[in-house]
Amino acid sequence: xxxxxxxxxxxxxxxxxxxxxxxxxxxxxxxxxxxxxxxxxxxxxxxxxxxxxxxxxxxxxxxxxxxxxxxxxxxxxxxxxxxxxxxxxxxxxxxxxxxxxxxxxxxxxxxxxxxxxxxxxxxxxxxxxxxxxxxxxxxxxxxxxxxxxxxxxxxxxxxxxxxxxxxxxxxxxxxxxxxxxxxxxxxxxxxxxxxxxxxxxxxxxxxxxxxxxxxxxxxxxxxxxxxxxxxxxxxxxxxxxxxxxxxxxxxxxxxxxxxxxxxxxxxxxxxxxxxxxxxxxxxxxxxxxxxxxxxxxxxxxxxxxxxxxxxxxx
Amino acid sequence: xxxxxxxxxxxxxxxxxxxxxxxxxxxxxxxxxxxxxxxxxxxxxxxxxxxxxxxxxxxxxxxxxxxxxxxxxxxxxxxxxxxxxxxxxxxxxxxxxxxxxxxxxxxxxxxxxxxxxxxxxxxxxxxxxxxxxxxxxxxxxxxxxxxxxxxxxxxxxxxxxxxxxxxxxxxxxxxxxxxxxxxxxxxxxxxxxxxxxxxxxxxxxxxxxxxxxxxxxxxxxxxxxxxxxxxxxxxxxxxxxxxxxxxxxxxxxxxxxxxxxxxxxxxxxxxxxxxxxxxxxxxxxxxxxxxxxxxxxxxxxxxxxxxxxxxxxx
Numbered sequence: 001x002x003x004x005x006x007x008x009x010x011x012x013x014x015x016x017x018x019x020x021x022x023x024x025x026x027x028x029x030x031x032x033x034x035x036x037x038x039x040x041x042x043x044x045x046x047x048x049x050x051x052x053x054x055x056x057x058x059x060x061x062x063x064x065x066x067x068x069x070x071x072x073x074x075x076x077x078x079x080x081x082x083x084x085x086x087x088x089x090x091x092x093x094x095x096x097x098x099x100x101x102x103x104x105x106x107x108x109x110x111x112x113x114x115x116x117x118x119x120x121x122x123x124x125x126x127x128x129x130x131x132x133x134x135x136x137x138x139x140x141x142x143x144x145x146x147x148x149x150x151x152x153x154x155x156x157x158x159x160x161x162x163x164x165x166x167x168x169x170x171x172x173x174x175x176x177x178x179x180x181x182x183x184x185x186x187x188x189x190x191x192x193x194x195x196x197x198x199x200x201x202x203x204x205x206x207x208x209x210x211x212x213x214x215x216x217x218x219x220x221x222x223x224x225x226x227x228x229x230x231x232x233x234x235x236x237x238x239x240x241x242x243x244x245x246x247x248x249x250x251x252x253x254x255x256x257x258x259x260x261x262x263x264x265x266x267x268x269x270x271x272x273x274x275x276x277x278x279x280x281x282x283x284x285x286x287x288x289x290x291x292x293x294x295x296x297x298x299x300x301x302x303x304x305x306x307x308x309x310x311x312x313x314x
Numbered sequence: 315x316x317x318x319x320x321x322x323x324x325x326x327x328x329x330x331x332x333x334x335x336x337x338x339x340x341x342x343x344x345x346x347x348x349x350x351x352x353x354x355x356x357x358x359x360x361x362x363x364x365x366x367x368x369x370x371x372x373x374x375x376x377x378x379x380x381x382x383x384x385x386x387x388x389x390x391x392x393x394x395x396x397x398x399x400x401x402x403x404x405x406x407x408x409x410x411x412x413x414x415x416x417x418x419x420x421x422x423x424x425x426x427x428x429x430x431x432x433x434x435x436x437x438x439x440x441x442x443x444x445x446x447x448x449x450x451x452x453x454x455x456x457x458x459x460x461x462x463x464x465x466x467x468x469x470x471x472x473x474x475x476x477x478x479x480x481x482x483x484x485x486x487x488x489x490x491x492x493x494x495x496x497x498x499x500x501x502x503x504x505x506x507x508x509x510x511x512x513x514x515x516x517x518x519x520x521x522x523x524x525x526x527x528x529x530x531x532x533x534x535x536x537x538x539x540x541x542x543x544x545x546x547x548x549x550x551x552x553x554x555x556x557x558x559x560x561x562x563x564x565x566x567x568x569x570x571x572x573x574x575x576x577x578x579x580x581x582x583x584x585x586x587x588x589x590x591x592x593x594x595x596x597x598x599x600x601x602x603x604x605x606x607x608x609x610x611x612x613x614x615x616x617x618x619x620x621x622x623x624x625x626x627x628x
Binding site: 082159167 | 396
């Protein structure tokens with residue numbers, strides 16, 4: 001009987017589930033709407049039914065455990081706590097609730113930490129004892145691995161690098177603070193930068209014809225590759241800020257490598273390489289030319305499902 | 315036969331050595347000048363002779379090992395690397411050289427990490443798995459403990475929190491960068507702040523009669539306790555910047571507590587409590603009111619000698 005794990009990636013819009021083998025092969029995958037289930041009990045029932053259906057499709061397998069990556073997921077308590085973009089408010093006892101439907105181990109963590117485990121177990125960080133994972137999406141998620149272990153901290157919520165201050169008194173962040181890194185280095189951050197650049201410089205740009213509500217980071221990327229001066233400046237500014245903040249992070253934890261995941265990471269030269277360039281520029285001399293900055297080796301895969309499933313083995 | 319460890323605290327001016335019991339009692343202590351020994355071989359001979367003399371004074375003891383805390387000390391290699399304030403240039407093989415004089419285990423780390431081990435083994439961090447140590451001296455040293463272990467990182471130099479950016483493009487730092495935290499939050503940092511405050515505000519202050527080369531952080535402290543408006547502003551500004559940076563550090567590693575050591579930490583209300591106040595103000599909501607900020611429980615002791623000796627047991 002083949003041993004498998006289930007990985008669940010809970011997002012604000014959809015929940016993706018996969019049955020994963022020990023060598024990172026996804027045998028079966030499905031998704032359901034997250035936001036449709038206002039009642040937690042209904043959601044748990046739907047998730048459980050889907051996983052059982054997927055297991056049945058896989059034939060003769062034994063489920064060794066279920067891993068869940070979810071915004072504000074707490075590894076220690078198996079709960080989701082005050083997640084702003086999920087339908088269930090307050091503290092949700094996810095592991096306990098799911099456990100009623102399954103007899104196996106259930107492990108919960110946040111989505112960025114699940115991606116970090118994914119990179120460590122299946123991706124470019126295999127064998128590394130100290131590294132950082134950065135996921136550039138709507139926000140900036142992160143996972144920090146020290147001495148071979150993911151850093152959860154005293155309360156399970158460590159690794160919120162996106163909510164460290166990039167510019168004191170800077171841009172308003174959804175968390176209620178000012179100047180958080182994710183207000184600059186993320187898909188929404190680079191869009192905000194585009195509007196600052198249009199205000200600051202006179203150069204022509206196709207971006208000037210697109211309203212704030214319509215412009216996407218992908219538009220900015222496409223324009224940058226076409227030579228649009230302002231779009232290029234947007235990437236340069238993003239890489240500058242992210243590079244400086246990563247230099248700071250290196251001085252505290254001295255990682256071997258930094259991996260970047262997410263749509264923006266596909267812009268390898270404009271984001272990954274440019275960030276590395278600025279990082280070295282700001283780096284404390286003793287750390288210079290020691291730390292690699294690499295695109296995730298799992299770009300294009302469902303890293304959160306893979307990582308969540310790997311949580312079970314960890 | 316009583317088992318003891320030797321702790322060596324190498325500073326730019328003096329080297330302090332102590333013979334320490336397992337219950338943190340210093341049986342014998344001595345110091346020699348560091349800067350007097352331009353040749354490393356002479357220095358090693360003097361240190362070895364002093365430790366042997368101290369051991370003889372202690373009577374019937376067995377030396378289990380020697381721990382060394384030294385600026386730019388590398389735990390992994392037992393070396394000192396490019397320490398700007400020590401007489402020996404480049405890479406110094408300290409553990410190997412000392413080893414020729416002793417048959418025991420020799421462990422090297424930097425001074426702030428030695429203090430961190432001191433707090434963990436003998437001080438307020440006993441039993442804590444995740445905490446941060448901040449030493450406020452001429453500069454700002456730090457040690458980070460995650461999952462019960464000191465963070466050395468990929469190259470042994472992790473924990474240089476004093477060289478993360480507090481203000482982008484800010485004050486010139488000895489490391490060659492701009493805006494490092496230690497140019498604000500340290501004995502020299504608060505002095506630099508005093509001169510900014512004198513430039514910015516019109517209030518009278520006794521500090522206006524003291525030249526830059528003469529003013530000390532102790533002067534500023536004394537004046538602040540006497541009600542000097544500008545001196546009070548100096549502490550407030552320092553606490554604001556340190557509090558903001560510690561809030562950032564908490565979002566990444568989620569410690570249980572932060573300990574503050576050094577002369578400035580004696581200004582409990584003006585530094586420790588004020589830093590806590592600002593830290594909470596800047597803190598990401600999920601971490602609010604969770605992290606203690608405390609003066610080191612070993613204030614007034616030679617924490618680096620204690621910590622260095624404890625390195626042996628670790």
